[in-house]
Amino acid sequence: AQSVTQLDSQVPVFEEAPVELRCNYSSSVSVYLFWYVQYPNQGLQLLLKYLSGSTLVKGINGFEAEFNKSQTSFHLRKPSVHISDTAEYFCAVTPRGGSARQLTFGSGTQLTVLP
């Protein structure tokens, strides 16, 4: 079994400032890692994913995340946020080679970008 911890439930940040949303996971096997974004009144959209290879993963909308196996972390970063980045962000993990139904989501982090 695996679990995901998103350490911050809410992150307020000013426009054009950098942001980091933290995600730690626990698993007894190797994993795939994902970040999803949920805009108000919408479903989740995939931001980026780590399956293998380079530990620095680039996604849509200028976001990137770094897989750190020793710290079992997959933190999401953006160097300069926009008002439009205000949304709920979910980290998720599944066993390597597992199916999507084994995806475990974190509790989410609400990013609020302030003018």
Add this chain to the structure above:
Amino acid sequence: DTAVSQTPKYLVTQMGNDKSIKCEQNLGHDTMYWYKQDSKKFLKIMFSYNNKELIINETVPNRFSPKSPDKAHLNLHINSLELGDSAVYFCASSQTGGAPLHFGNGTRLTVT
């Protein structure tokens, strides 16, 4: 050209009623899912279904049942609705093998 669409967007009903939520995907995916998102935004998988097997999360009450008329549709039926069923329900789809999920925009169910 919506990839995963679900209807209705909002559903308000009284306790004890039976209701359905429809979901359709045009991505050609072979697996579909239903998720429940509670008031704290926590997401929990309820079902996954492809043309070979239905996998049910053991915590889901048997008042909930998925029905799939074909590979592109997975509807959710709920019998004898209870107050605790109030939540946002998301349909999703993927290709078998762990591909990322594609979500619909959700159905906000309110039971009064």
